[in-house]
Amino acid sequence: MTLLKHHLFWPSAALATLVVVNVIANPNFAKITMRDGDLYGNPVTILRESAPLMLVALGMTLVIATRGIDLSVGAVMAVSGAVSLTIIADAPDPGSLGIVVTAIATAVLVALVLGAWNGFLVSVLGIQPIIATLVLMLAGRGVALLITGGAITTVTSAPYKFISNGYLILLPVAFFIWVAVVAVVALIERRTALGMLTEAVGINPEASRLAGVRSRGIIWGAYIASGVLAGVAGIINASNTMAADSNNAGYLIELYAILAVVLGGTSLMGGKFSIAGTVIGVLTVTTLDKTIQFFGVPPAQSPVFFAVVVVIVVLVQSPRVHQWGRSLSRRRSGHGPGDAGGEPAAASATPTRQEVSA
Amino acid sequence: MPCQDDPVDEAQALVQLDGATVRFGAFTALDAVDFRMFPGEVHSLMGENGAGKSTLIKAITGALALDAGVLRIGGVERHFAGPRDAQDAGVSTVYQEVDLLENLSVAENVFLGREPRRLGLIDHGAMRRDAAAVLEGLGLDIDPASMLGRHSLAVQQLVAIARAISTDVRVLVLDEPTSSLDLDEVAELFRVIRELKERGVAILFVSHFLDQVYEMSDRITVLRDGRLVGEYLTTELLRIDLVKKMLGRDVADIAPREHLVEPESAVEPVISARGLTRAPGIRGADVDVAEGEVLGVAGLLGSGRTELARLLTGVDRAQAGIIRIEEREHRLDSPRRAMQLGVVYSSENRRTEGLIGDLSIEDNIVLALQAQQGALKPLSTARRRELAVSWIEALNIKPADPDRPVRTLSGGNQQKVLLARLLALSPRVIVLDEPTRGIDVGAKVEIQRLVGELADNGLSVVFISAELEEVLRVGDRVAILREGEVAETVAAASLNPDTLMALVAQPDLPEA
Numbered sequence: 001m002t003l004l005k006h007h008l009f010w011p012s013a014a015l016a017t018l019v020v021v022n023v024i025a026n027p028n029f030a031k032i033t034m035r036d037g038d039l040y041g042n043p044v045t046i047l048r049e050s051a052p053l054m055l056v057a058l059g060m061t062l063v064i065a066t067r068g069i070d071l072s073v074g075a076v077m078a079v080s081g082a083v084s085l086t087i088i089a090d091a092p093d094p095g096s097l098g099i100v101v102t103a104i105a106t107a108v109l110v111a112l113v114l115g116a117w118n119g120f121l122v123s124v125l126g127i128q129p130i131i132a133t134l135v136l137m138l139a140g141r142g143v144a145l146l147i148t149g150g151a152i153t154t155v156t157s158a159p160y161k162f163i164s165n166g167y168l169i170l171l172p173v174a175f176f177i178w179v180a181v182v183a184v185v186a187l188i189e190r191r192t193a194l195g196m197l198t199e200a201v202g203i204n205p206e207a208s209r210l211a212g213v214r215s216r217g218i219i220w221g222a223y224i225a226s227g228v229l230a231g232v233a234g235i236i237n238a239s240n241t242m243a244a245d246s247n248n249a250g251y252l253i254e255l256y257a258i259l260a261v262v263l264g265g266t267s268l269m270g271g272k273f274s275i276a277g278t279v280i281g282v283l284t285v286t287t288l289d290k291t292i293q294f295f296g297v298p299p300a301q302s303p304v305f306f307a308v309v310v311v312i313v314v315l316v317q318s319p320r321v322h323q324w325g326r327s328l329s330r331r332r333s334g335h336g337p338g339d340a341g342g343e344p345a346a347a348s349a350t351p352t353r354q355e356v357s358a
Numbered sequence: 359m360p361c362q363d364d365p366v367d368e369a370q371a372l373v374q375l376d377g378a379t380v381r382f383g384a385f386t387a388l389d390a391v392d393f394r395m396f397p398g399e400v401h402s403l404m405g406e407n408g409a410g411k412s413t414l415i416k417a418i419t420g421a422l423a424l425d426a427g428v429l430r431i432g433g434v435e436r437h438f439a440g441p442r443d444a445q446d447a448g449v450s451t452v453y454q455e456v457d458l459l460e461n462l463s464v465a466e467n468v469f470l471g472r473e474p475r476r477l478g479l480i481d482h483g484a485m486r487r488d489a490a491a492v493l494e495g496l497g498l499d500i501d502p503a504s505m506l507g508r509h510s511l512a513v514q515q516l517v518a519i520a521r522a523i524s525t526d527v528r529v530l531v532l533d534e535p536t537s538s539l540d541l542d543e544v545a546e547l548f549r550v551i552r553e554l555k556e557r558g559v560a561i562l563f564v565s566h567f568l569d570q571v572y573e574m575s576d577r578i579t580v581l582r583d584g585r586l587v588g589e590y591l592t593t594e595l596l597r598i599d600l601v602k603k604m605l606g607r608d609v610a611d612i613a614p615r616e617h618l619v620e621p622e623s624a625v626e627p628v629i630s631a632r633g634l635t636r637a638p639g640i641r642g643a644d645v646d647v648a649e650g651e652v653l654g655v656a657g658l659l660g661s662g663r664t665e666l667a668r669l670l671t672g673v674d675r676a677q678a679g680i681i682r683i684e685e686r687e688h689r690l691d692s693p694r695r696a697m698q699l700g701v702v703y704s705s706e707n708r709r710t711e712g713l714i715g716d717l718s719i720e721d722n723i724v725l726a727l728q729a730q731q732g733a734l735k736p737l738s739t740a741r742r743r744e745l746a747v748s749w750i751e752a753l754n755i756k757p758a759d760p761d762r763p764v765r766t767l768s769g770g771n772q773q774k775v776l777l778a779r780l781l782a783l784s785p786r787v788i789v790l791d792e793p794t795r796g797i798d799v800g801a802k803v804e805i806q807r808l809v810g811e812l813a814d815n816g817l818s819v820v821f822i823s824a825e826l827e828e829v830l831r832v833g834d835r836v837a838i839l840r841e842g843e844v845a846e847t848v849a850a851a852s853l854n855p856d857t858l859m860a861l862v863a864q865p866d867l868p869e870a
Contacts (some may be wrong), residue, residue: 193728193736196721200714207711210673210703211779212694213729271716 007265010317011280014263017316018287018309022294029294038167042290044175050286051164051174052077052233052250054279057257057264058185059226061278064261065202066219067270068122068129073230073257075140076114077250080107080234082144085153085244088160100159108231114140115227119220133223137254144246153244164239174236181229186275195273198222202270260285263313284313371430372397372560373418373449373529378427380413382766385757387413389584390427395529395560400551402571402592403564404604405581406800411564412768414581415531418562419451420444432528442471448528452518452535460507460514465489467506468521492524493517496550512539519547523554530554531562534796536570540658540824548574566798567825568597580604605800626685628818629701629787631670634679639665641842642679647787647818652809654833654850655822656862662842663822664706667791670820671703672696683787697730700786704776704793706822708769712776715765719755720746722764723778730783749778754804770801777808788812789820794828806832826855826862838862 003009022029032041056073063070084107091099114136121132166173189195200208201215208215230250237249262268263284264277288309292302315321373395380388388410395401405411416422417429420438429436431447438444441451458467465486466473474484489502498516506514515535522530532551536544551561551574563574571578571592578595580587580603587603627646634643639662647653657663668674670681672690680687683699690696693703705711713722723746728737737745746760753774755767764775773793780788790809794802809832813819823829829836833850838861848861 191736192734193731194733196717196725197729197733200717200721200725203714203716204710207714208725208729210693210705210711211714211726211729212697213725214694214733218733 007274008276008280010322011264011277011284014313014316015280015284015287018284018291018313022287022291026294037170039170042294044171046283046286046290047175048164048172049174049290050282051178052237053253053256053260053286054178054282055181055229055233055236056226056250056253057260057278057282058182058275059222059229060254060257061261061264061266061273061275062185062189062198062222063129063226064258064266064268065198065270065273066222067202067205068219068222069133069258069268070118070223070226070230071130071133071254072114072118072136072140073226073233074250074253075137075144076111076227076230077234077237077253078141078144078244078246079114079147080111080231081238081249082147082153082244082246083107083110084160084235085155085238085242086147088157089153089155094155094157095159097159100157103160104235107235108228111227111231111234112224113227115224115230116220118227119223122223123216123219141246144244144249148244148246152246154242156242160239161242162239164236177232177236181232182275182279185225189275194218194221199271199273203272256285259310263317265317288313370396372432373562374428374430374433375414375417376428376430378414378417378429379425380410380417380422381425387584388417391581391584391586393579393586394589395562396577397528397558397560398555399577400555400561400563400575402575402578403562403581404571404578404600405587406604406770406798409581409604409798410584411581411798412533413584415451415533415562415564418444418529419449419531445525448526449531450522450525450527450529451531451533452515452522453533458506458514458518458521460505462506463503464493464500464506464509464517465502467517468492468502468524470521472525488524489520492520496520496523497546512543515539516543516547519550523550527554527559529560529562531564533564534566535563536565536567544570566796566802568600568799572597601799604798605803627682628684629670630682632680632682634666634669634676634681636665636669636674636677639842640669640676643669643839643842643844645670645820645837645844646847647820649818650813650816651835652813652819652821652833653847654829654836655820655839656826656829656836656858657839658862661839661862663824663839664791665842666839666844667703667789667820667822670696670787671701671789673703673705694729697726697783697785700783701789702726702780702783702785702787703789704773704780704791706792706795708772708776713764713772716763718761719750719764719767719775720760722775723749723760723782726779727782745782749782753778753808768797768801770797770805773797773801773805777805781812785817787818787820789822791822792824793821794823794825802828826858830855830858 019030029042032039032043056077060070060073084103087103087106088094088099093099118133118136121127121135122129162173164174168176189198197213198218200211200213201218205215234249238244260281261278262281264274264279264281266273266277288306292305297305371394375391375393377390377392378388379386379390391410391414393414403411403414413422417424420441420443423437431449436447438447459470462470468489469485473480474488475481476484486502493500493502496516496519498520500509500513500517506517509517519532519535535547539547551563554561563571565571575592577589578592578600579589580600582604628649629647631643631645635641643662643666645653645666655663655666665674669676672693672695675691681690682688683701688699690699690701696702709715714725720742724737724742727745731737743760749755750758750760755771755774755778764772767775777793793805806828809819809821821829821832830850830853835847836850836853836858837847838845846861
């Protein structure tokens, strides 16, 4: 029962179910092979390809926790990719490590400025987050096209390519990048008081202000983090294709990131957030993406398939569906399911009460 | 527990609970309680903080299901799946904290969820007319088309009541309906209650104002620690006995605080404000509070009580005037700045401006201290726990579980958590805005006693309350607020509730 009530139980169950369905359909799905001392196979690909979405969703989690939303992440990815590849393309020696480091640092810095711009609009000017970030969502790709001069910039640079395509001990570099970033963000949020203060601001901004919390700084910081993380995601993405495609880089990723955050159990209402939940949510979304390819769904129909599976996954996680399931299996009268949308104290009491009756 | 000469026939009970039990995990909030209500009667539910009043109300109104026991409405056994079910069965509720939508019109709020329809669409004209009729029935002059958020809390409360009685109501539950109403509005509400009573509605009236309970109710049920103490006819229960039954301890414990013998203005004030102004509420207010002094603030609704508190604590910025803290002038441009200077504020709106509902008791207690230290210098886990546990113990917060979300606590315990958060900062000045509003006699006494202890330890306290007896009991001096100004400051010992009332209400008296 305690396991069932852990906030990560249902997100994990959804991911595990997805993997099991794939393995049953085709045992090769989970097959991992060793080539030249490196691991290959679907699971490894999922870990590698999760990287951009993972970083974006991580930033999105922090923004959502403050009651916000960041729609500009895809555009920031495009800008970051364009900046880094343009610097490399214009350099006399695209393959030199120094140039690649400069390109990455500049791109991340630009992404930071863009995140700070979003944060300024939201926390200082008080513009609604969905509108404030819509500005950059729409304008950002235009900026990226300006930087690349309207073309798709392609480069050849071994160090840059290594970011997304290279291997470190057994596993892809991109995987290590996201693991490291997740660890750093989790440490910052949970080992300092930042996480608690972020949740406080997200749950009740006015009460937090009266308690002396610097809400402005915390909200601003969340958008900056989201911008930087989207910038890094843009670099990984550009490194994957070695091209700065301003129209398609990170296309619709904001929506997949929101989906991953919600699948991971963080509420769009803000407040309590779960980094581990987001990690599971991102792996679920990426696995689903692979499933579609693996099942050979034609590209034209794949969004429909994706949507159907998302609906199922969301239903599996819905507390209300759990209650229906329980009342169906028990057929006990006298225990109303409670009103999940109703009075907070009552809704919160419901799970505990089921423990008593079970 | 039927009374000997009970005039009402058992069989007529409109609401009947037998052996009602509600548990939250290991905690039993309601333990085999019997309860009944009769048509055309006003029934008061009395009890301390955490006695189980709210739980019992929720059981009747469908917000909670019973773990054991039976609920009958009009003799029929009921299992409500939610408040809507209860409403359909004729049980309506007005909760303690107004739960309406400020961004909708008054009419829309009155008919929220059951809007009159024509051809499947909302008939706004009919809705406004019906709402106007309901409001008129209440004798209220409120434009049904106006936004609810534009109205005062008191008017919003009356709209909530209009909403509750606009259905075909047989049982009306009023949970602390008068806590934010002024005297006229209370009289208005009582008139309406009497009218509903005539129509045969059973009314559950929960209030911590004993005067009002004795004025309105026919029958009183007392709960303590989730158990039934007894059901009594109001005419047969002396007040002193009621308080004893609620507290389960002797009333001698709750003697008034000893006032400072000579509240002396010669002593240098810790905080001193001159000419504080912020339109429209406050026009040139002067305030002085000495070390170890409790300054009571008394004034009518709208006299600027809360507005003054917010200016003194940096929540709102003053447009003019100066504030000196320990003889140095400061600009209090944020609550954070005021806190750094040792001036803290406990809002009258605990839920919206005080607590972070989804966070634990521990998080809520350490929040302000952590915010002062900065996000990057966390208090250690051990230190946080130590702080939480010691404050839970010191203020007798129940349940004593630091990990429990604070929104699940009763009003009195939430207030204590808020106080713990502020006191953890070791402030020099604490401004308490209606700290005992909507909480039970027991917790109220505890908080009043705490205020006395804090002052004895050298803290300067500004104590705002709409209850004049309380202001007199707790305060050393009383600042009388009239129309945004401190009209005068008087030693509490020289006043009684009647003379204080006269001072507070002076502008309403004919000019001499």
